[in-house]
Amino acid sequence: MVIPSLIECKRDGAELPPGTWAAIVRAYAVEEIPDYQMSALLMAVVWRGLSNAELTELTAAMLASGDRLRFEGWEVPRVDKHSTGGVGDKTSLLLAPMLACCGAAVPMMSGRGLGHTGGTLDKLESIPGFSTQLTLPDAMAQVRRLGCALFGQTQDIAPVDRRLYALRDVTGTVPSVPLIAASIMSKKLAEGLNALVLDVKAGSGAFLPDEADAIDLARTMIDLGEASGVRTVALVTAMDRPLGNACGNALEVEECILALSGEGPSDLMEVTLALGVEMLKAAGLERDGGVARRRLQDTITNGAALRKFAKIIEAQGGNPAIVEDPAALPQAAHSAVYTAPSAGKVAAVHPKAIGLGVNAMGGGRTRVEERVDPSVGFVVTVRPGDDVEAGQPLATVYAQDEAGLQAGEAALSEAIVIGGSLPVSRPLVSHRVTVDGVEELSS
């Protein structure tokens, strides 16, 4: 295999011949292709894209570079949800126990926060003692026993994806729909799923802000999933403002406990239920959307989902008492109420500014190896379109020190825009995408 000529081929816009991407992944896995050639090839892919055949082969090769969860012969349908990432997006922590209570198995392998968006693993690790580092056998055993495991990508899963992702992160080659799709799906297809629901965010705080790009990514991932025999459905949801009130790891876990107790913010519950309905339907556990929604709501009303969450926490070494006493979660030393500087209608709550504010207080990371402070963040109770009075409380900042409070307040004053022309907020759930096409859900 002559790598420079393959790079030239892709650079010039051609499709690489069948078998080439598989060979590239195998050679990269054993370090026969150096990073400096791979990064040039990746930039050529950002430029020229990949054909469907190339993408399918790349994804399969990245999946095949590692191990996978195996549930052969087990009749319980496995379903997972993947989000492209957002601010305040904690639906995974709700859906995992809710779906497990409905008879699904949820082998949920998640990632960490990066940039302005949060990550499920960081949220879970704010629970004292909680370990997200399960071995694959342990994760499989827990899924069979409890219907759910919440864990991080192990070294065994799609190792080539891990290396490629780290390389892309430092070489300006992240924003490529096929590369994003291959990275996500090579991991999700390793979960041994029957069904997968994708939460593809659109709006200013999304990884791909543009709605058309989001739909394009959704369709690309759906094709990859269905080609591997996994029923795959996507919802396009709003990320032009944070989801729910809490942004910050422990604060979001606390909001999840509230939500599983029936007291979640309505936007968070609407998105969670919409995704949950798709998961139940895609898993073949329910045909009727209305019934599916009621079954999911019942897991909250009857306390089953909260109990399941506690059991999962306990199984993974965490302190289950937090579901009764959220004060057992890490607490920030300082807090301050942020009030409206003027009266008017709220024009925007910019999620990116909120997410970067969490980072500025130490609650997120700009590099993979950074540690996060789980306690800091925001609880934002105002939404775009709300009328507010001057001096009205809009949010609370939780920080470790005075500097953190100031950084948090600065972020809020940038994020929360009062008055001026009011942009149209995105519908919370705007599109449903399946292998058959795109359905617009709200006008």
Added chain:
Amino acid sequence: MVIPSLIECKRDGAELPPGTWAAIVRAYAVEEIPDYQMSALLMAVVWRGLSNAELTELTAAMLASGDRLRFEGWEVPRVDKHSTGGVGDKTSLLLAPMLACCGAAVPMMSGRGLGHTGGTLDKLESIPGFSTQLTLPDAMAQVRRLGCALFGQTQDIAPVDRRLYALRDVTGTVPSVPLIAASIMSKKLAEGLNALVLDVKAGSGAFLPDEADAIDLARTMIDLGEASGVRTVALVTAMDRPLGNACGNALEVEECILALSGEGPSDLMEVTLALGVEMLKAAGLERDGGVARRRLQDTITNGAALRKFAKIIEAQGGNPAIVEDPAALPQAAHSAVYTAPSAGKVAAVHPKAIGLGVNAMGGGRTRVEERVDPSVGFVVTVRPGDDVEAGQPLATVYAQDEAGLQAGEAALSEAIVIGGSLPVSRPLVSHRVTVDGVEELSS
């Protein structure tokens, strides 16, 4: 300096802010930027190009990364010629002594052959004992003493260009007009020149086959040269067939000796004189083109250029007797005459097939570190448009063994096309490009 964000900026088609390219080159020089980031950035440049300001800054920074020849206070005008590379292109070996005989100083720093094109250093090194590895002080002293030195890029000259060129070669990032121009000009501007004449090849055997691309590259390099105070002129010359008869290192040196003795092939002499006239004019040594041409021809007629060539060879450790006795050059063990397989008009003599044929016999290299056999090659006496009889000798193959002869004959049968539709040959010298514009020389 946050490299990923600079890569992203270029990837998205933006111009990097003033000072950025200089900082990138400085950081790369001290290995603060790893190759995997540089190669992604280079691919983004292949994609998006560079603005004039970026290109000027990049070239100046590459030049400044190393040392340069210094002739301050010396009144003799320095002039050099650069070719973008071709097959059978040996004009440098003629022009250097001819110009030195006309009162110019020629500090000619050249490169090696790569791919299907030959390189001046390889040709010179076919002369027994000839050393192209001069130190900068030695090269400068020889230029002052003899009016000419023929040497290779030292480690001190544009070291960042050396590393970038090696990286581009293996990452599919060679064909970019600004990167090519920056690489060439960062070295040429290190020669301490007053004037530079560029021989930009066009046609199937050229690095940039398309005429418009060749003119674009010429203009780009002219802008860089003039911006540095070097009078820069380009000729676009034909590389849709080999130049002259001999292709192969020692064979080309032998042809140069013939040419300096007044017996050169007419196409070779026409291109050589056209370039020489431009060099004399650009150096300010002659205003009138006709007079310049006569002065150059006189250096051949009166034997001065051949004597100068012998002195240069002697000064650089080579055996000057070769100018009297070309048999002292390395000789191939075998030769075979290649005859026309059929009668008809010669439609093409493809230079690339000829060049690759030299490689196949061991006379060129596909990788920088390969050694070349100086003795092998071709003498092709037929030209496109010639009428030939079946069985008429068209060329001679010089090889080290039977396998080489066969490879050479196979290359000739691919290269020399008899009959069929006759493509229009390019004019030997088609355009003259200056800072003022492009002048078409033949219709």
